[in-house]
Amino acid sequence: MAGESQPHYLVLADRYKAQVQPPPHGPTFMIVNESVGGFHDDSKGIVHHKMSFSVQPDFRIVDITIDATVTAAGDFAFGVTGTTFFRPSKINLAPGDKFGLLISEYDKTPFLQGSTGEQSVFSSLIRLIARPSLCLSERS
Numbered sequence: 001m002a003g004e005s006q007p008h009y010l011v012l013a014d015r016y017k018a019q020v021q022p023p024p025h026g027p028t029f030m031i032v033n034e035s036v037g038g039f040h041d042d043s044k045g046i047v048h049h050k051m052s053f054s055v056q057p058d059f060r061i062v063d064i065t066i067d068a069t070v071t072a073a074g075d076f077a078f079g080v081t082g083t084t085f086f087r088p089s090k091i092n093l094a095p096g097d098k099f100g101l102l103i104s105e106y107d108k109t110p111f112l113q114g115s116t117g118e119q120s121v122f123s124s125l126i127r128l129i130a131r132p133s134l135c136l137s138e139r140s
Helices: 008-016
Strands: 046-055 076-080 086-088 117-127
């Protein structure tokens, strides 16, 4: 409040002789950058990648947003294991567009919400091949 030299909850604690915990940490943003290798002859059209990171014990994950630039040639898809995130190459994004929030495919909450400590996110880059089609015709 105006005229107070410390946060208001501390003024009230002093007034009523109460012991209070310090306020929780404000939001902290963590950026994890990694490059994923490309397709190789032995990749069989799928490149898997594990991205690991550590969340400090006093913090927890609120949500994870993925932002990726995929430079693979041809038709491909990009997905994150355990989430509803899956993007085919046919979705045209402008440079700098965010792919989006990762949502758990199991309970539809933000992926890894509430987690702390060592974490890993697994992704796959999949080369799409032409699908055979079946053409049916009627006989008269």
